[in-house]
Amino acid sequence: MTMTYEGVNRQAVAELVDVLGAERVVVTPQGRLIRAMVPAPFPFHRWADEAPEIAVLPETTDEVVAIVKLANRLRIPIVPRAGATGLNDGAKPNRGGIVVDTKRMNKVLEIDTTDWTVTIQPSINMLKLNERLAPYGVWYPDDPASYPVSIVSGRIGTGGWSLLGSRYGHVRDNVISMEVVLPTGEVLEVGQGGGRKIRHSSTGYRLKDLFLGHQGTLGIATQATLELYPRPEAEFPAFFGYESFDAGYRAMQPFCRSNLATLAGVILFDERKVQYLRRDDEAYIPEPESLQSIVAVAAYGSEGEVAAARDRLMRIGAETGGRYLGEELSELDWASRHDRYATPLHGRSRDRAVHMSWHCEDAAITYSQLPFxxxxxHEIADRYIAEHEVFDNWGMFFYTNNAYKGWGDFLVEIDIGIWEQRLDEDSWRAWTNLKREITQVSLDAGGSISACHGATREGEVELVPAELGGQFDLMLKLKRMLDPNNIMNPGKYLLDQAYEDGEG
Ligand SMILES: Cc1cc2nc3c(=O)[nH]c(=O)nc-3n(C[C@H](O)[C@H](O)[C@H](O)COP(=O)(O)OP(=O)(O)OC[C@H]3O[C@@H](n4cnc5c(N)ncnc54)[C@H](O)[C@@H]3O)c2cc1C
Structure with a gap:
């Protein structure tokens, strides 16, 4: 192996090579730099500062245990990494150290068609997993927009949200149990209480949730048992246009409360999102200017149920004054949900088309607070856009946010185009201030800072204690207890505060 980087901890590299072999211990500059890359906006001039010193590619739980024990003994930071599509920098090292790139832990261990579970090494993505499950007539329905590229273990790390959650639940509902390597190297089986296929138990505390959405700060998931569902026989998406945001906003409620078990999601696009679609998506160009908001709905299930849902949803659309946008637009737009934001898009700056990439901020907000x-x-975003040509406003949407139902709070997202090549210290500062201001609005509205991505980045992480109150103090105690040496993804979620008395 060629040592090309002076900062590498040579003792750690030598021990890691003993465990994994030289080809699975990466110290080359490009191998390290690529593992500092995430899709969240990034000031390029700081990229090299964020690279890990070493990246490792384990294939088994025993190898992960050996890596974690070594890191704990030598007090080297360790960062779990899956698909690296997380929008909150979770998989980016804040303190260098070792990135544990888990992508080779992608085996399907058991497909159980009697008790309807699948047990996997969790670094497989949902697309590949479902290809394996298809011959059995079952599927795992986690369906983020990043479906083909994010990975089950990263979904566990963020506790992510699914586009079909109102019908099939979200990650927290569909991970039944896990094997987790704790920061000290111990292996914990964590689930609903009992065996790894038990979905409901009333014994003890519900600890499973602690290990869903911790952003890699409490351990590394090395195995997971997941829920299976019958593959849907039919799906029905429908898009309805309204002449104002208010009309679309009012129409959402009857759709959300339609009493349809097949309802997978209801989405409201605001007028700025419609403007953006009309500008940048040719399917929307023929739509009349009077179209100011869109409500999109989707139903999944058996053929008979979906046929009945179709009739009811079309009736609600008509009764609320919605204009059905037609089969072609409805089906194609719904089908594009996995790739709409994946490619860099062109944005606008001072009436010029420039190369911008997509970024978003999200929150969980109750229905009554959505207009506020x-x-x-928008006021905040537009103020920053007026001063900084690197930003563009791509509109907002509001999406059902709860498992197995259409009501409750909503995932609210604002999409911002960023001309990343031009992001310098000044505009980076503006971006984090923009985030902080909109995060404060979410808290003022009684909401949560994030509905699905987590809140570990500069600009929002500072407000986490304000949202969580006493729960944040409990988080600090739990972190200190499970990770006495602060080696597991340190610097995230202000958890360093757990060690501020100098011990540990
Ligand atoms: C175009 C696009 C669309 C998106 N749409 C959605 C969406 O609709 N819904 C949604 O929820 N998210 C969405 N996301 C965000 C992203 O896909 C999710 O955050 C996803 O859950 C992260 O998965 P990943 O495999 O990329 O994990 P990574 O980004 O690699 O990691 C995410 C976090 O999990 C931790 N982690 C990784 N592996 C492990 C492990 N084995 N054990 C413990 N912790 C671990 C990491 O340290 C990190 O903190 C989108 C992202 C993009 C780029």
Missing amino acids: VKQRW
């Missing part, structure tokens, strides 16, 4: 949050977020 929408107005304030």
Whole structure:
């Protein structure tokens, strides 16, 4: 192996090579730099500062245990990494150290068609997993927009949200149990209480949730048992246009409360999102200017149920004054949900088309507060855009946010185009201030800072204690207890505060 980087901890490299072999211990500059890359906006001039010193590619739980024990003994930071599509920098090292790139832990261990579970090494993505499950007539329905590229273990790390959650639940509902390597190297089986296929138990505390959404700060998931569902026989998406945001906002409620078990999601696009679609998506160009908001709905299930849902949803659309946008637009737009934001898009700056990439901020907000949050977020974004040509406003949407139902709070997202090549210290500062201001609005509205990505980045992480109150103090105690040496993804979620008395 060629040592090309002077900062590498040579003792750690030598021990890691003993465990993994030289080809699975990466110290080359490009191998390290690529593992500092995430899709969240990034000031390029700082890239090299964020690279790990070593990246490792384990294939088994025993190898992960050996890596974690070594890191704990030598007090080297360790960062779990899956698909690296997380939008909150979770998989980016804040303190260098070792990135544990888990992508080779992608085996399907058991497909159980009697008790309807699948047990996997969790670094497989949902697309590949479902290809394996298809011959059995079952599927794992986690469906983020990043479906083909994010990985089950990263979904566990963020506790992510699914586009089909109102019908099939979200990650927290569909991971039944896990094997986790704790920061000290111990292996913990964590689930609903009992065996790894038990979905409901009333014994003890519900600890499973602690290990879903911790952003790699409490351990590394090395195995997971997941829920299976019958593959849907039919799906029905429908898009309805309204002449104002208010009309679309009012129409959402009857759709959300339609009493349809097949309802997978309801989405409201605001007028700025419609403007953006009309500008950048040719399917929307023929739509009349009077179209100011869109409500999109989707139903999944058996053929008979979906046929009945179709009739009811079309009736609600008509009764609320919605204009059905037609089969072609409805089906194609729904089908593009996995790739809409994946490619860099062109944005606008001072009426010029420039190369921008997509970024978003999200929050969980109750229905009653959506108009307030929408107005304030746009005001804030537009103020920064007026001063900084690197930003563009790509509109907002509001999406059902709860498992197995259409009501409750909503995932609110504002999409911002960023001309990343031009992001310098000044505009980076502006971006984090923008985030902080819109995060404060979410808290003012009684909401949560994030509905699905987590809140570990500069600009929002500072407000986490304000949202969580006493729960944040408990987080600090738990972190200190499980990770006495602060080696597991340190620097995230202000958890360093757990060690501020100098011990540990
Ligand atoms: C175009 C696009 C669309 C998106 N749409 C959605 C969406 O609809 N819904 C949604 O929820 N998210 C969405 N995301 C965000 C992203 O896909 C999710 O955050 C995803 O859950 C992260 O998965 P990943 O495999 O990329 O994990 P990574 O980004 O690699 O890691 C995410 C976090 O998990 C931790 N982690 C990784 N592996 C492990 C492990 N084995 N054990 C413990 N912790 C671990 C990491 O340290 C990190 O903190 C989108 C992202 C993009 C780029």
